Amino acid sequence: MTLIKSISGIRGTIGGKHGDNFTPQDIVLFTSAYADWLINDTGKIPGKTKIQVVVGRDARISGPVVSDLICATLSSMGLDVINIGLASTPTTEMAVVMEKADGGIIITASHNPKEYNALKLLNCHGEFLNAAEGARILELAEAADFTYQDVMHLGKTKSIGNYEDKHIRAILDLPLVDAENICRQNYKVAIDCVNSVGGIGIPKLLKALGVSEVIELYCEPTGDFPHNPEPLPENLTAISEVIRKQGADVGFVVDPDVDRLAIVCEDGSMFGEEYTLVAIADYILQHNTGNTVSNMSSTRALRDVTEKYDGAAYFASAVGEVNVVEKMKDVNAVIGGEGNGGVIYPDLHHGRDALVGIALFLSFMAKRNCKVSEIRAGYPEYVISKNKIQLTPDTDVNAILHTMKVKYKNQPVSTIDGVKIEFDDEWVHLRKSNTEPIIRIYSESKSKARADELAYRIMMEIEEVK
Numbered sequence: 001m002t003l004i005k006s007i008s009g010i011r012g013t014i015g016g017k018h019g020d021n022f023t024p025q026d027i028v029l030f031t032s033a034y035a036d037w038l039i040n041d042t043g044k045i046p047g048k049t050k051i052q053v054v055v056g057r058d059a060r061i062s063g064p065v066v067s068d069l070i071c072a073t074l075s076s077m078g079l080d081v082i083n084i085g086l087a088s089t090p091t092t093e094m095a096v097v098m099e100k101a102d103g104g105i106i107i108t109a110s111h112n113p114k115e116y117n118a119l120k121l122l123n124c125h126g127e128f129l130n131a132a133e134g135a136r137i138l139e140l141a142e143a144a145d146f147t148y149q150d151v152m153h154l155g156k157t158k159s160i161g162n163y164e165d166k167h168i169r170a171i172l173d174l175p176l177v178d179a180e181n182i183c184r185q186n187y188k189v190a191i192d193c194v195n196s197v198g199g200i201g202i203p204k205l206l207k208a209l210g211v212s213e214v215i216e217l218y219c220e221p222t223g224d225f226p227h228n229p230e231p232l233p234e235n236l237t238a239i240s241e242v243i244r245k246q247g248a249d250v251g252f253v254v255d256p257d258v259d260r261l262a263i264v265c266e267d268g269s270m271f272g273e274e275y276t277l278v279a280i281a282d283y284i285l286q287h288n289t290g291n292t293v294s295n296m297s298s299t300r301a302l303r304d305v306t307e308k309y310d311g312a313a314y315f316a317s318a319v320g321e322v323n324v325v326e327k328m329k330d331v332n333a334v335i336g337g338e339g340n341g342g343v344i345y346p347d348l349h350h351g352r353d354a355l356v357g358i359a360l361f362l363s364f365m366a367k368r369n370c371k372v373s374e375i376r377a378g379y380p381e382y383v384i385s386k387n388k389i390q391l392t393p394d395t396d397v398n399a400i401l402h403t404m405k406v407k408y409k410n411q412p413v414s415t416i417d418g419v420k421i422e423f424d425d426e427w428v429h430l431r432k433s434n435t436e437p438i439i440r441i442y443s444e445s446k447s448k449a450r451a452d453e454l455a456y457r458i459m460m461e462i463e464e465v466k
Helices: 024-041 063-076 089-098 131-143 164-172 179-184 198-208 237-246 273-287 301-306 321-331 354-368 372-377 397-407 448-465
Strands: 004-006 009-013 052-057 080-086 103-107 116-122 157-159 188-192 213-217 250-254 261-264 291-295 314-317 333-338 342-344 383-390 419-422 427-432 438-445
Touching (some): 004 131, 063 103, 080 089, 089 103, 179 354, 198 213, 198 250, 237 250, 237 261, 261 273, 273 342, 273 372, 291 301, 301 314, 397 448, 427 448
Parallel strands (some): 188 250, 291 333
Antiparallel strands (some): 383 438, 419 427
16 A cells, blocks of 8 residues: 555555655655654753653554654654553644643544554644645655664653543543532443553543443454444444443444444444434534534534524534644634534534543533434434545546536535535535545435435536546
8 A cells, every 4th residue: 555645644555665655764754754743843842851752542453663763753852751652632632732742643544444554643732733734744745854863862751541530530620520410310332442551441431420331342352353343334343233232321432542432222233423413413503502613514504403593603614633633713702613423512522522422412412301313303304414525646637626616606616625515404515625636425315325426417518528
């Protein structure tokens, strides 16, 4: 597989040749570029003699090797390392803030299979780098002009274990996390943590919330994923069956780095990843009316729910967590995220966080005192169809998008990220992929058949002008 170098980080499959796969040379190169950026582009924080970087990883088999390379490289550049070991993405993000560090590196390939790994880079706020910062690091890696420190000026490394405990305490301190009411419900909860770091933090969280019984599936952090780690319905048959057989009240499923949350109803049916954010936003807005944000490829249901509340408004951002966070800050949103089960609750931190999502959803369940399927039935029904068109080297994507914008000029059209065309009760979003030679075509309507039909129609129109 070709190594993917993008403004959001570097990822690929372990092994192979430098520049083609995720190799030790590539890891050292991009870690050095990140360290160089921290030293020369951001400047040292006043009053500090050293720059500190938090390093955390998911449970992938390659994690220890990658972590050792990163920590040694940072130290060689003169930076101090706070190694928190096995930790979720949101835990690592919070550790950057709690430790007052200057940045962070998360070692995870998110929902990709176990042969992958990746570096995700954070700023001093525990948030992903923006496009300009990411592009700068790519430039530094390309130049590869680094100065490593002599033996007297190497950085120091300290290890802190069980950082999820601090994360959980911060969640329990949130006013809208109602552990007392959750405890009174005597909930039985099933979880699938795909043998990664969710298996460390989520059982602890549920115990702290007062959940009566936890049914644990795949909670050993071995990195040996028992099924495709992306939390999509086709990969969640085991937990669905367990919920039905053992009478669980709800099921929670996370990806390997615990930034995405899928919910399973008490009858084993899927709540729908798109509706994780919708339900939690509904709960937040009941207590704190304000603005909401999701990316342009997420369900319209969030807008519908938001507009039920006086004084609340929905805003859309370009695709990508950093874009969602930027828009949330711009409009002072009380809740936001992405339709892939990514919940961003700014009262805790500006990052997708399945742990806080679980705590808020259980608080919502306890307040409603009804079945999860009944909560789901209360929301508008939408279905998203995800398609793509392959590009050739000669394809002029900008011309295609311009043509579609002009063709549908009488409809509401947004060009924040590609072209999104709104219709009465459906939409279609066209955008060029940052990682593949394709145009992504997402459409949403009231049924899968209608969403597929809309996507097919747009795809045929694109083929005519390619």
